[in-house]
Amino acid sequence: MRDVVAIHPAWVLFCVILGTTTVSLNNSTINPAIPVFIERFDLSPMLATWIMAAFMTSMGITMPLTHYLSQKLGRKCLYLTGIGIFLVGSVIGAWANSIEAILTARVIQGIASGLIIPLSLALIYAVYPKSERGRITGIWGAAVMLSPAVGPLIGSLIIETFSWPALFLINLPFAFVALVVGIVALPKAKQENSSPFDGVGYLLISFGIGILLFATGQIRSLEDVKQLNNLLLMCVGISLLIGFVIWSLKHPNPLLDLTLFSITGYRYSTIIAVAQAIAMFETLFLLPLLIQMVLGLSPIVTGLLLLTTAVCASLAGQFAGKQLDKNGPQCVVTCGLLIGGGATLGLGLIPINSPLWLLYLVCALRGIGVGLSYIPITTAGINTLPDTMVTQGSVMNNISRRLCSSLMLVLGAIWLELSLNQTGVSLSEQYASAISDLFLVTGSLILITFPLALFFPKEQEHFSKEHGIRPLSINHQPLSNKEDKL
Numbered sequence: 001m002r003d004v005v006a007i008h009p010a011w012v013l014f015c016v017i018l019g020t021t022t023v024s025l026n027n028s029t030i031n032p033a034i035p036v037f038i039e040r041f042d043l044s045p046m047l048a049t050w051i052m053a054a055f056m057t058s059m060g061i062t063m064p065l066t067h068y069l070s071q072k073l074g075r076k077c078l079y080l081t082g083i084g085i086f087l088v089g090s091v092i093g094a095w096a097n098s099i100e101a102i103l104t105a106r107v108i109q110g111i112a113s114g115l116i117i118p119l120s121l122a123l124i125y126a127v128y129p130k131s132e133r134g135r136i137t138g139i140w141g142a143a144v145m146l147s148p149a150v151g152p153l154i155g156s157l158i159i160e161t162f163s164w165p166a167l168f169l170i171n172l173p174f175a176f177v178a179l180v181v182g183i184v185a186l187p188k189a190k191q192e193n194s195s196p197f198d199g200v201g202y203l204l205i206s207f208g209i210g211i212l213l214f215a216t217g218q219i220r221s222l223e224d225v226k227q228l229n230n231l232l233l234m235c236v237g238i239s240l241l242i243g244f245v246i247w248s249l250k251h252p253n254p255l256l257d258l259t260l261f262s263i264t265g266y267r268y269s270t271i272i273a274v275a276q277a278i279a280m281f282e283t284l285f286l287l288p289l290l291i292q293m294v295l296g297l298s299p300i301v302t303g304l305l306l307l308t309t310a311v312c313a314s315l316a317g318q319f320a321g322k323q324l325d326k327n328g329p330q331c332v333v334t335c336g337l338l339i340g341g342g343a344t345l346g347l348g349l350i351p352i353n354s355p356l357w358l359l360y361l362v363c364a365l366r367g368i369g370v371g372l373s374y375i376p377i378t379t380a381g382i383n384t385l386p387d388t389m390v391t392q393g394s395v396m397n398n399i400s401r402r403l404c405s406s407l408m409l410v411l412g413a414i415w416l417e418l419s420l421n422q423t424g425v426s427l428s429e430q431y432a433s434a435i436s437d438l439f440l441v442t443g444s445l446i447l448i449t450f451p452l453a454l455f456f457p458k459e460q461e462h463f464s465k466e467h468g469i470r471p472l473s474i475n476h477q478p479l480s481n482k483e484d485k486l
Helices: 010-029 031-041 045-073 075-094 099-127 130-161 171-185 199-218 222-226 228-250 258-262 264-294 299-327 329-349 356-383 387-419 427-447 450-454
Strands: 461-464 468-471
Touching: 010 031, 010 075, 010 099, 010 130, 010 171, 031 045, 031 099, 031 130, 045 075, 045 099, 045 199, 045 387, 075 099, 075 171, 099 130, 099 356, 099 387, 130 299, 130 356, 199 228, 199 387, 228 258, 258 264, 258 387, 264 299, 264 329, 264 356, 264 387, 264 427, 264 450, 299 329, 299 356, 329 356, 329 427, 329 450, 356 387, 387 427
Parallel strands: none
Antiparallel strands: 461 468
């Protein structure tokens, strides 16, 4: 039977929001400081990129372990361990006096993030019933979506007012509060019988993710793609991930049970979430180029446009969460995909001489589309899973989004590079044409997923280790109480 929460579950939500937003803000506030690190430690641009890449790679390698470790330690213990590790990494970064120490701090922070992020939804779901999860994840999603947008602004202010160590020091009070609140508020986990550790599976997926993220992180131009070592690394990474899929489908107790994708609702939600994640990362990459390289506007305009998108996404997400609880995902997510996809197409079709207010309108519409669809469809998909598989489902959703987004960013960069070799055409016009093409492709990718939302199954499907995946009517009995654990 689920443990009774002694205090209001809102404290659990507060703890999770504090932990995840601290992690998200930490990663985005570092971006404006990269030139400062280059000057302070006399770095090459390639080595400087590892300040970001070390975080992302270590997080990607850690994520697949989250489900297994949560079975062994319990979600509460593992989440608090992640917060504690993040505190250690922040302290090391704040007192670092070499690039090696900075990279060590970033690796430690990435490991912590790989534990914290996948557990966020699982901890929330453990204390809120399915009928309230849309509203609650709307609140959680509002904070998560705002963090990447305001992070660079906060980072710039910190750099201007203090110095780069403050980027790490600012994490300490928030993470400490999250740790204290978590100790008091998070329900204690019962001992869970964990499966034997799938060492081969972990080696396959961790090396596959690590190598692939490393390879994509090295690619900055078409020449980088042509380099034999980068091509080999990408091929090895993809091969290892294919090997992981084959191994997992044959193994009786795999590290990540890929047969979860046989659940229609979970599969549909992951596909839509991947398309949305690709669009979000591509927009973060393309919008600064459109604003600064094509339109010749200030970087401040880029920041304000991204902030407009994030604020609208946060507000729309809260409305969408309530609608999800009342009416299911079909209508609200379909509307979100149509609005978001149409707005992304609009960024590709907008004339160069358009007034600035039109850009703000299009970005606001894109934010509304994201808010109506991104978090709600993820919530709806994970709601189709039994409670014992929520962490694993969250892990696989995160990994799918990050890997696909990284690969699509590389393809986008390649297309941009190929498009900048025209003769007789100005550089800004070449950028405008290439960026337009990428926005049109990205918008189309969102739009082609809307039938999955429209026909999202109204019946639940539950996972059974003994009998595989089978559809069950919503009138069937839920999982046994002894499986309903934190």
